[in-house]
């Protein structure tokens with residue numbers, strides 16, 4: 001089962017400053033059947049108890065500090081050291097993604113309040129200190145805040161990125177070779193085309209360049225995943241997904257009757273116009289691909305990018 005790092009309070013652990021949890025039920029219920037959830041609470045990790053005083057991000061002469069505003073205790077150094085060690089440990093534990101708690105001065109990914117000592121009002125332009133270190137050290141690992149996961153489109157896309165990362169880890173076990181990398185890219189090319197057409201082209205070029213320069217395949221693989229996840233950070237639209245569906249249809253169309261082909265094209269068109277959910281053309285396509293004996297890895301990676309039982313495909 002792929003491992004997923006999670007801010008511990010989202011798992012319902014009572015680690016928040018007030019002694020409560022902040023359970024995010026999609027994670028603890030549906031997702032926990034498919035992912036091994038590893039809770040991390042950075043504030044408990046640096047030895048702050050529960051309950052504890054609240055801390056905040058403060059901009060002092062251009063540098064961000066993590067402080068208790070009442071006592072002025074500064075936790076910046078402790079958090080930086082902890083975050084570095086924990087980020088390495090999580091990477092070695094082979095997590096395939098991280099879900100962060102929004103708005104937290106330790107865990108928030110974006111728009112976290114940053115104060116100035118001389119001003120009572122905060123500006124929402126910060127990143128929690130733990131999240132900042134983790135994402136800087138591991139730009140190849142997909143991350144998201146739990147707030148975005150309430151949107152099924154965002155949740156499905158994030159899980160697809162986690163699955164993509166997990167397959168990359170599996171494939172690279174025992175070391176990468178140029179052949180393995182090309183095979184991985186080819187297996188995922190329709191998936192990439194559907195999520196980020198630009199990434200599909202650029203990643204192909206990145207690999208060609210890396211091999212020309214004689215780079216070590218392990219290094220090329222890391223560059224590949226870092227660039228892929230950066231591109232996949234943007235939510236896909238129906239257009240590229242519909243285009244990838246048409247590509248699959250093109251591969252099987254010689255084995256279909258004219259009316260079957262037309263029916264499939266009509267359903268894809270209706271999905272593209274927003275009249276049908278994505279699951280409608282994908283279900284039909286899956287059936288046709290199976291019937292035509294074309295269940296190749298590439299087709300399957302695109303048609304079934306996340307486990308069906310998560311129920312997300314019915315909502316996108």
Ligand code: SF4
Nearest residue numbers: 008009041101104107
């Ligand atoms: S947001 Fe992060 S630091 Fe705060 S309680 Fe949750 S896990 Fe701990």
